[in-house]
Every structure is written in C-alpha cells, then in structure tokens.
Amino acid sequence: MSQRTLELGFSGHSEERRVEVPPDAPPPWDLRSDLKVAGKPHPRLEARLKVTGAARYTADQRLPGMIFAGAVRSPHAHARVRRLDLSRAKKLPGVLYSEAYPQREVRYAGQAVAALAAESEQVLDDALALVEVDYEVLPHVVRTEDALAEDAPAVAGRRNVRQGRGMRRGSLRRVEEAHARADVVLTREYRTQVQTHTCLEPHGSVARWEGDRLTVWASTQATFAFRQTLARALGISAAQVEVITEHMGGGFGSKFGADAWDVFAARAARATGRPCFFMLDRRAEHLVAGNRPDSIQRCTFSVRRDGKLLGAQVTSHGTAGLGRGAGVLNPAIYAFEATYSDQYDVLTHAGSARAFRAPRHPQGVFALEGMLDELAEAIGMDPLELRRKNDPHPVRQAQYDVGAEAIGWSRRKPSGSSPGPLKRGLGVAAARWAHNARPGTAVRCRIGRDGSVLVANGSQDIGTGTRTILAQIVAEELGLPLAAVEVRLGRTRDPYGHGSGGSVTAPSIAPPARRAAYACRQRLLAAVAAALGCEAESLSLREGRVHGAERELSFAAACGLLPTESIEATATGGPEDMSYPSFTREVAGVQFAEVEVDAELGTVRVVKVVAVQDCGLVANPLLARSQINGGVLQGISYALHEERILDARTGDMLNANLLDYKILGAREVPEIVAIPFSVANGRTSTGMSSLGEPPTVPTAGAVANAVANAIGARVRSLPITPEKVLAAIAEAERTRRASDGEKKKKKKKRIF
Amino acid sequence: MRTRLHVNGEAREVEHEPQETLLSLLRYRLGLTGSKEGCGEGECGACTVFVDGAPVVSCLVLAAQCEGAQVTTIEGLGRGHPDGLHPVQRAFIETGAVQCGFCIPGIIMAAADAIEREPDADRESLRRLVAGNLCRCTGYTKILDAIELARARARSGGPPCSTK
Structure with a gap:
C-alpha cells in the first residue's frame, strides 16, 4: 500500500483526502491529474464505419x-x-x-x-x-384506472392490484405530524403515460450452428446475459454459445437478454441446419418489446412559510402490463423532514414493461418537481430559491448557479403574467442517480513486440462510446496517442463485462482497463530496463516514447525489446479500483427549460433546455454532451408527445408505428445547452460517474414547470398535449372568475 | 423478375421477387447493408437513398420501379471525395453527431441532398429538410451542427457537395 493525497471535488469547492493505494494499482485520478488523452473530446472510434454504412449491425449479417x-x-x-x-x-x-x-x-x-x-x-x-x-x-382491461375498478376483469389471479416488497417506505405517522406543523399542505394528483422504448434498430438476432456450437449475432445491451438466457432456454451450456454485438442501434433498457424470438431463431437454425434471421417489425416493437409503466400519483406535500419542506406523501398506482415494477421514485432529492410512499402495480392485459432509461425516475421527478413549484407558488417563493433551501447536494447547489445563469433565470416572471397569446415560461427540475461502478468487469490489454496495443472486453457498445473511452483510458496510461490503441468489443469469447444498464458501463469498465494497461506498462518498462541495464523506476512512458535518465526510445522500439511475442494482462474491477471513499454519494444534475405556449392553440414549443450534469471526471466531453443531448431529447419527447394508446374497447394499440407514436423530430428539438460538470469524486481509479440515465430524469419536470409558469395553470398529466393545455387554462380561468366573484360579494357586504 | 439499374455508378442486373422493395434489393441481393430498415413503413427514414438524384425512402419503392435508374446509397456517397468521405460524412465524424448510428446513413443522405438543393437554408429550414428522419439517441443538435459545418465548408471553397 502506498499513501496518496487526492484533491477531490469540483472547481471552487475541493478538499484534500488521504487514500491508501494497493501496490498493483495506479493511484486514482483527481483534480490535479494532467490528462492528455482521457477527458479530451475525441470523435468516436467507429464513427467512420457508421457514417459510411460499413458498420455491421445484427440485421446486416448475410450468411449463406x-x-x-x-x-x-x-x-x-x-x-x-x-x-x-x-x-x-x-x-x-x-x-x-x-x-x-x-x-x-x-x-x-x-x-x-x-x-x-x-x-x-x-x-x-x-x-x-x-x-x-x-x-x-374474453373480457379485457387495458387501462390502469379501469383495472382498479371493483368489477374489472381479473388479469391474473384474483386481484389486479399488487404491492411488491419495498414498495411501501417511510413513516405515515411522521409525515402526518410534519403536515400538522406546516403552513401549507397541498394534495394533488399527477399522471404519467406508458412510453415505449422505440429503439431505431428493432430487437432480434441471427443464429448459426456449427456442430454443437452456436454463434448468435444479437442486438443486445448485455452480451453475457443474452448468452446465459439463451443457453438456458436451449438446454445447452453457455460455453457452447458465442454472442456477437459489434454495433447496436439502441436499447434503452429493453434489450437485456435473449427473448422468445431469439430462442426460436436458434431452434429453427438447429432444426434446419441453416442460419436463421429473426428481427421484430415495428408493430411488435411497440407491443411486446417493453415499455415504461404509467403512473397515477396522489401526492400530499407540506411546507413552512419560510420554505422549509416538511412532509411528502405519495400513493402511486401504475401498470407494467402483465409484468411488475411500476413504482415511481418519489419523493427523493430534497431534504423533507418526513416521507412516506405507498406504491402499487396494477395488472392489465398489455405487454410487460421493461427497464427504460432511468426506470421509475422521470415519472416520479415529474410529480415531485411539480409539487415543489406548487408549494413555492403557495408561499410566494421563487421556485429556484425553494430548491436551494432544501437541496442537500453540494454539486447541485453549484449547478443551480451555472444553470440559472445559462438560461437567464432572472428573466422569469410570475406565473401567468406573460401577455398575449404566445406565452413564455421558465422551469427548473433536478436529477439524481447512483454512482454505479460495479465490480466484476474484466479487461484484457496486450502489447505486441511489434508495438501494437489491443484492448478487449466482451460487452457491447450500446452507442454511448464505450469503445472510444476504453481506448482513451489505455492510451492515457501508456502515454500513447489514441490511434495507437485498438479496441475489440462485443464478443463473449473476450473477458466478461456487465450489461449496459444502470449507467454502469463506463464507470465499471474504465478502472480495470486502466489497471490492465498499468500492469502491461510495468512489465514493458521492466523489459526495457533489463535490456538497457537500468532501473525500471528511472523510466517513464509519455508522448509515445520511453524516457530514461540518459536516453529515450520510441514506444515501438521499446516493444521490440520484449523477450516474448507479446505481454498481456487482464484486470477485473474490484476493491483495488472502485471502493475509495467518494466525495459525493449521488450523481447530481439540474435542468432548466424555457417554453413558448400558444394559449389559443394549446401547443407547447420548447425553446431552450440547459442541462448541467455531474459526470464525475468527464471521460470525453464530445461523448458526454451526446449523452446529455440524448437524455434531454427523450425527456422532451416524453413530456410532450409520446404515449402508448391502448383502445379500451378492443384492447389493441392504436398507434403501434412511428407515425402515430410520435417521437421528437429535428423540427421540435430546441436549443440544448449541455454542460458536462466535472466532479472528482475519487471513488474509482478513473473517476467517471454514471451518465447514460440521469440526463433524462428531470427534463419532463422542468418542461412542465415552464409550461405552468407560462400559462399560470398546471397540466398534471403527461404528455402535455394541446387539449390538456387548453383545459388547464380554462379551468384556471373558471377558478379565477369564481374567486373574483367571491371577492366582489365580500366587498358588497362590507359596503352595506 | 429481373431489373437493370445503376447502383453507385455500377451497372447491375438483379433477379428478384416482384413484390420486393428497393431496400430489400440493396440489402439482400447486393449486400449493401448501409441503408437500414427501422420501420419498413416509410416513417423513420433510415433507408433513405437517392434514385435519379432524388432522396426516397427505399422501403416504399418497389425494386421493379427502378429499371434503368441511377441509385446512390450511403456506401457510394463519398465516391470521388477526398479520402472517400462526402463533406457531410466528414462533418458528422468531427462534430460527434453519431451515437448508436442506426439512423445515421439515412440522415446523411437526407442532409447531403438538403445542402445541395437548398444551399442557403438557415438552421430552421435545415430542420425541416431532415424532418423525415428519426433519431432516438442524439438530440439532433449535433446533427444540425454537422450539416451546417459541411455547408459552411462547401461555401468557403471546400470540396463541392454534389454527388448525384
């Protein structure tokens, strides 16, 4: 063990921390690390293949x-x-x-x-x-609230409403006590819709047998889990199966294992002795390949007049179709005195839900952030001020400043005060996620006597840029330019990697990649030292050269001194890489939205979104911005457009295509200001945090709050359609007239 | 049945089923798998190619309709350009406009057509010109940045964008 002092935190808010570094591991990167390749905006390695049509996806396999x-x-x-x-x-x-x-x-x-x-x-x-x-x-029930009715057809077993383990949290008694101390207690109902993943590349695979060995090209975000589930279904050993995912066209949580169609393809290929191709069509994608559950959230929140949040109580019902897991993450993020949540799955005759980018989060945060704005309005406090007062996360506190400046929060007017038919509004919402670096990913690094460097891992690049990040980490450790490192991904014969879920991939793969490269580096320098007759400690590796006290030589020449054809090291992410004390406990993010609402037509146009996102140490700003942009895109799409519509009468989906199931297009996308926010949290040797999911968590909440600010009325149901906007405006108008009437009556009484 | 056409400048004569689409002919008969099938219903744009210089969604065009046609696919777009990359392709790489990449061949074809057909289009018009192509990953922001970059370079005397 060696002692190191790290500088952790972020610009303007850092502290020193002593850590013990294991002997065969490199010391963690921190704010003082002067990185040359890692952390820099390199275009993704496979970009050329993708822009020329040469990248092979699953459906591109053409087998005789x-x-x-x-x-x-x-x-x-x-x-x-x-x-x-x-x-x-x-x-x-x-x-x-x-x-x-x-x-x-x-x-x-x-x-x-x-x-x-x-x-x-x-x-x-x-x-x-x-x-x-x-x-x-037979009688069916496809809508959540219909399935809650006493006389609803039973979907499975006797009761349609189920409560799984962990779906009741907190203390109702304590929340009620908190409410009793409050100046304002509000009860509101928020609703979200079912969203389908809508990956551009459908689910499916191509299976080929050679003797008793099976090769499967699959569109999967978990090559090893796919191999395991497929082998189990076929009754063969996983060692007989190789899964290949060279490039894949999106998963978003819906592609974690072998599905019925993949098993069929493998069986058909075995029975006929010919390779078999099975890709879903777009209709099946919507119906059978997963979705984000809907929610009906009844929220009772309370606040003191000085802005201290007191109680938060949420009862939610949602449907995951025939599946489970319709809970919402709500309440969270803010420091309430007491919280209580009570969540139920409602069974319906519909395809099962699957994990979908930040499961439970966007729906919960939409309600949570709406409630916060309603409380702020009730006590006459700026919504951003209310958040600052109650947010315990040091990173988000800094992000509020950055975001408010970028969106121009000081321009925000009181809700409903925007004149004319085109009304502008501003909204804010926050994101959280866990630091999901998981041990167990293994990376092999090999340096050839010819100077070649190969990094291999068997997991997939779902589109986030894993390939590029791996190359950057290894190039950094070996003091090489990015182009000197070749990466092989997506073949289960290579070392194990986790599925791309929970935003684990980059944070989990980078530490072992670095340690494998570190081990190769130590051995290379030992070989050079032996050949030159000097101490290995006197040598260093940077800018593509080995530098010694008296002489230096190129990396290729140094590799030429290796006593064997190549040197190789495989490292597995574990305690020596990823269990340092962390500067923060959670990944933080903040988003601000500006919208323009046509109060006559009810249409909402998102004008601008500012997304400030904690990335840990940024692996690659170009890729990080892409993740943020994409999360915001899906969040706006969820806020305004997407909705699986099941016909209550026939039970079929009315919009199982890409025309009627509307996803955001180039015309509707606003200016997105993606701000990767670098935080040295020190938790792993490479410092990257989970980034795939958090940027989609707060977007719908921020957009909805901006809409409410614009029109002075709240739409508590997603998607925010023109119909709902007009209804909310009309409702607010009626309430205002009624209260004006009351006031007039009171005045009259006083006069007489 | 048999159809004769030019694909990326090469004369081809292809045997196919009467109901087969141009996309199927390109992907299955000719092995040109750069054009993708995202929906098969003309809604996602991932299969966009040029037929006689005009962009079409090839999943809605019958192969038999292409008798004698000049077809350009993503594989042929960079022909004659430095390093085999059309300026739009180059800009997509540099700006980081690609993520999973499945929609990208179609979007690049639509973009290459857009900046040639309307070289003075502003960003708002560019949005309209690529509105027929869906992307689920990128947020479109960098896609629009890339198209603007390619167009700016073409204007300032860079390699021409013409491909048709």
Missing part, C-alpha cells in the same frame, strides 16, 4: 443459406385459442420450420401464438397469413 423467421401474433388483448392450425402454412413451398404455442389463453395483443421460418421474407409473409387461429374473445 440464411432463412427468415416471424411470428403470428394475437390481435386480441384477452382471448381463448379455440383452434390453431398451421397445416396450410406448412404446406407452402419454402416453409422450413414452425412452432405452435397452443396456450389456453392469450393475455395481451401482440402475444405470439405461432412462429415460422422460411426460405425468404416473401415466403414467410405469405405463410404467416396462412396460419389459422380461431379466438374466443
């Missing part, structure tokens, strides 16, 4: 003899399958393999009842149309 698979899906939300007949389909020339799923009941529209594989996509389409299914339609 490849066959095509698809499924017959139920158009009904709930039905008994009386008859399922594949005989006509199987007789069609070119149909090679089929499976029937004669379950007693289908329980959501889109559920597969049969699957086929055929010579070509054209034959497949014809064959799918020849499958005969006779359904007896």
